[in-house]
Amino acid sequence: MRNQTARSREERLTMQVVNHIRAMIEDGRLKPGDKIPPEREFARMLKISRASLRTGIGYLAAMGVMKVRHGVGTFVADGPPEIGKASLGLMGALHGFQPWQMFEARLLLESSLAALAAERGKEEHLTVLAEEVAEMYATVDDPQEYLIHDVRFHRTIAQASGNPILAALMETVTSTLYEERRKTVEYARNLKESAETHREIYRAIRSKNGAEARKLMAEHLRVAQSEQERETQAGALERELTPRLKARRTKSQS
Amino acid sequence: MRNQTARSREERLTMQVVNHIRAMIEDGRLKPGDKIPPEREFARMLKISRASLRTGIGYLAAMGVMKVRHGVGTFVADGPPEIGKASLGLMGALHGFQPWQMFEARLLLESSLAALAAERGKEEHLTVLAEEVAEMYATVDDPQEYLIHDVRFHRTIAQASGNPILAALMETVTSTLYEERRKTVEYARNLKESAETHREIYRAIRSKNGAEARKLMAEHLRVAQSEQERETQAGALERELTPRLKARRTKSQS
DNA sequence: TCGTGCAGAGAGGTCAGACCTCACGGAAAC
DNA sequence: GTTTCCGTGAGGTCTGACCTCTCTGCACGA
Numbered sequence: 001m002r003n004q005t006a007r008s009r010e011e012r013l014t015m016q017v018v019n020h021i022r023a024m025i026e027d028g029r030l031k032p033g034d035k036i037p038p039e040r041e042f043a044r045m046l047k048i049s050r051a052s053l054r055t056g057i058g059y060l061a062a063m064g065v066m067k068v069r070h071g072v073g074t075f076v077a078d079g080p081p082e083i084g085k086a087s088l089g090l091m092g093a094l095h096g097f098q099p100w101q102m103f104e105a106r107l108l109l110e111s112s113l114a115a116l117a118a119e120r121g122k123e124e125h126l127t128v129l130a131e132e133v134a135e136m137y138a139t140v141d142d143p144q145e146y147l148i149h150d151v152r153f154h155r156t157i158a159q160a161s162g163n164p165i166l167a168a169l170m171e172t173v174t175s176t177l178y179e180e181r182r183k184t185v186e187y188a189r190n191l192k193e194s195a196e197t198h199r200e201i202y203r204a205i206r207s208k209n210g211a212e213a214r215k216l217m218a219e220h221l222r223v224a225q226s227e228q229e230r231e232t233q234a235g236a237l238e239r240e241l242t243p244r245l246k247a248r249r250t251k252s253q254s
Numbered sequence: 255m256r257n258q259t260a261r262s263r264e265e266r267l268t269m270q271v272v273n274h275i276r277a278m279i280e281d282g283r284l285k286p287g288d289k290i291p292p293e294r295e296f297a298r299m300l301k302i303s304r305a306s307l308r309t310g311i312g313y314l315a316a317m318g319v320m321k322v323r324h325g326v327g328t329f330v331a332d333g334p335p336e337i338g339k340a341s342l343g344l345m346g347a348l349h350g351f352q353p354w355q356m357f358e359a360r361l362l363l364e365s366s367l368a369a370l371a372a373e374r375g376k377e378e379h380l381t382v383l384a385e386e387v388a389e390m391y392a393t394v395d396d397p398q399e400y401l402i403h404d405v406r407f408h409r410t411i412a413q414a415s416g417n418p419i420l421a422a423l424m425e426t427v428t429s430t431l432y433e434e435r436r437k438t439v440e441y442a443r444n445l446k447e448s449a450e451t452h453r454e455i456y457r458a459i460r461s462k463n464g465a466e467a468r469k470l471m472a473e474h475l476r477v478a479q480s481e482q483e484r485e486t487q488a489g490a491l492e493r494e495l496t497p498r499l500k501a502r503r504t505k506s507q508s
Numbered sequence: 509t510c511g512t513g514c515a516g517a518g519a520g521g522t523c524a525g526a527c528c529t530c531a532c533g534g535a536a537a538c
Numbered sequence: 539g540t541t542t543c544c545g546t547g548a549g550g551t552c553t554g555a556c557c558t559c560t561c562t563g564c565a566c567g568a
Contacts, residue, residue, distance in 0.1 A: 012324075013522070014312070018344075026347045038548055049523045051305065054550090055312050058268070062316035063341035065348060070266075070549050071530035081345045083426065084338015087317035088419075090272075091335045093280045094319060095418050105419045112362050164349050165342075165359045169423050172337065267551070292519055303552045308520090324520050325559035 013048055017056025020046065021066075025076070032078035036066075039074070062086070080155065081168040088176050102177060103225045107218055109170045110154065114201060114217035115210040116161035125160035129153060129202045136195040143185040146195075151178060153198055157205070157217075177228075184231035187238070197223070267302055271310025274300065275320075279330070286332035290320075293328070316340070334409065335422040342430050356431060357479045361472055363424045364408065368455060368471035369464040370415035379414035383407060383456045390449040397439040400449075405432060407452055411459070411471075431482075438485035441492070451477070 024030040036042060039057075043050040057074060060066040064082050068074045091097065117125070135149040154174065158167035188194075197220045204213040278284040290296060293311075297304040311328060314320040318336050322328045345351065371379065389403040408428065412421035442448075451474045458467040 022344060022347060025344070032348060040548085051524085052522060054309070055521090058309050058312050059316040060344070062313040063338060063344060065341060065344045068549070069531085071532080071547080073548060076348070081349045083341055083345060084317060087319065087337055090276060090279070090314070090317060090319045091337060091422065093276060094286060094330070095335045097419055101417045101419045104417055105423065108362075108366050108420065163355045163358055165351055165355045165427065166362065168345065169359065169426075172423075173419065294519085305553085306551060309550090322520070323560085325518080325561080327519060 013052040014055045014059055017046065017048070017053055018059055021056070021060060030076050032076050034076045035073045036075070080159070080171060081164055082171045082175065083168045085172050085175050088172055092176075100225075102173060103221070105173050106170070106177065107221045107225075109166060109173065110157070110221060111214045111218040113158050113161045113163075113166055113170060114205065115214040116163060116166075117157045118205040118208050118210040118213040120162040121160035121205055121208075125156055126202075126206055128156045129160070129205065132156065133195065133199050133202050136191075136198055140191040140195060143188050143191065144182070146188075146191050147178075147182060147185050150194070150198070153202075157201075160205070180232070181228060184228065184235045187231040187234040188227070190227075194224075194227075267306040268309045268313055271300065271302070271307055272313055275310070275314060284330050286330050288330045289327045290329070334413070334425060335418055336425045336429070337422045339426050339429050342426055346430075354479075356427060357475065359427050360424070360431065361475045361479075363420060363427065364411070364475060365468045365472040367412050367415045367417075367420055367424060368459065369468040370417060370420075371411045372459045372462050372464040372467040374416040375411075375414035375459055375462075379410055380456075380460055382410045383414075383459065386410065387449065387453050387456050390445075390452055394445040394449060397442050397445065398436070400442075400445050401432075401436060401439050404448075404452070407456075411455075414459070434486070435482060438482065438489045441485040441488040442481070444481075448478075 021030065021036070030036070037045065039050050039053055043053040046053060057066060057068065061068050061074075064085060065077055066074055067077050088097075121129075132149045132153040136146055136153070139145040139149065151174075155167075155171070158170050161167060197216070201213060201216045201220060204216055275284065275290070284290070291299065293304050293307055297307040300307060311320060311322065315322050315328075318339060319331055320328055321331050342351075386403045386407040390400055390407070393399040393403065405428075409421075409425070412424050415421060451470070455467060455470045455474060458470055
């Protein structure tokens with residue numbers, strides 16, 4: 001990787017930066033959580049201007065591969081993999097994605113994920129699932145808190161499936177839905193019932209019953225979908241009846 | 255009545271640009287294929303420096319929402335939606351994605367997509383599918399050309415499913431696999447048989463037999479996976495046996 | 509008439525360096 | 539011991555000049 005000026009005519013500097021970092025990741029010089037050199041220094045090392053380096057880093061950041069923290073530094077992402085998470089919203093606006101399509105995608109992914117988790121789930125995953133279920137029961141009166149464990153439960157199943165790609169795809173779809181849910185979960189009812197359902201899913205996975213886990217998960221998500229629709233409506237209704245909350249400008253409500 | 259300037263604390267300029275363009279897309283001022291104003295002019299309009307504007311555009315380009323063409327202009331993407339396509343490779347290097355996981359994800363998505371296509375496919379989609387199958391038969395002796403129609407066939411099924419989100423997810427996974435395939439397809443055999451399989455899938459979809467379509471597609475992809483593995487091996491083997499390709503001077507070895 | 513080639517305009521790509529803002533940690537003040 | 543303040547390092551933004559790529563249209567020659 002000396003001077004590969006040969007391909008310079010084909011590759012913009014942005015891509016050179018991306019490829020350089022990609023190479024560093026591939027041969028282990030960079031691992032999730034690592035910090036890359038300061039921009040000024042790195043730019044000098046690569047013999048390019050800081051502006052160009054920043055373009056490349058911006059590209060990687062947009063894809064979720066790097067995480068930039070103002071005043072601190074730039075790091076390699078270390079959380080659960082997310083594929084083009086931020087773009088789903090944009091693509092949605094661009095191509096007119098419908099909510100039901102989102103749910104359909106989720107249903108498909110998660111029910112299969114549950115089945116895989118039942119087949120391949122390790123003891124450690126089962127433990128976490130059990131804990132999250134317990135937490136759900138314990139927080140049925142605190143919707144926001146409940147939601148956190150709900151999300152974790154589903155995320156753990158995704159991990160237990162043993163396929164990080166599918167897990168990442170699920171994360172992509174779910175995160176958008178989750179944003180919406182956080183605003184409406186206050187209007188939820190039957191959280192107890194919801195916890196009950198999660199427990200059943202857990203039991204199916206624990207007993208390695210893939211078919212059952214798939215079926216329960218699918219059903220759970222169907223219920224969740226109609227529940228979400230109801231909550232959204234309830235939220236909209238209340239906001240209409242009590243506009244005193246704040247004349248906050250709802251920037252977009254689809 | 256705080257304007258957007260109030261949020262400068264919270265939102266980096268990059269995001270302002272992204273949100274501005276997002277808004278333009280959402281209210282229809284921008285549609286796929288449209289060209290945005292030249293950077294210098296646009297920057298003046300938004301009252302920010304060209305550098306910042308470029309950062310924002312770079313972000314959108316990275317996510318596949320915009321397409322930048324040197325010397326020509328910047329456009330809103332107009333092809334089939336792709337979610338974080340470019341990032342899959344990076345994420346793979348970062349989290350160690352395995353080929354079998356890629357195939358598993360594909361199998362899951364495409365078999366369901368085929369089932370949905372059987373249920374919802376419109377006449378126009380069926381027509382295209384039929385054409386592609388015909389083209390496949392016609393190009394069994396030209397692997398590269400065959401591949402093109404192969405890809406189109408699968409893409410059309412995705413479109414026919416009526417769920418652009420799932421289609422986009424499939425596109426994300428498949429494009430990576432496709433890159434690999436293009437290099438090894440030369441070593442393919444049984445393209446005729448492959449065309450036959452596609453035809454059967456088409457027939458299942460045409461007769462609105464979702465279950466059958468799902469089953470055939472799943473089977474097809476399993477075969478495709480092992481075939482890919484064989485081709486890769488064949489390719490590697492040949493490259494090993496004939497290292498002369500690199501030695502410029504073909505000193506009459508044949 | 510037709511084709512070729514080249515120059516100019518428009519638009520994105522890169523650069524350099526100065527200055528702003530933020531996060532953090534250690535020193536000074538209380 | 540706790541709190542406050544400020545220096546340092548790192549990312550964020552700006553300016554404006556210059557480079558490179560595309561496309562187009564006109565002039566020239568076959």
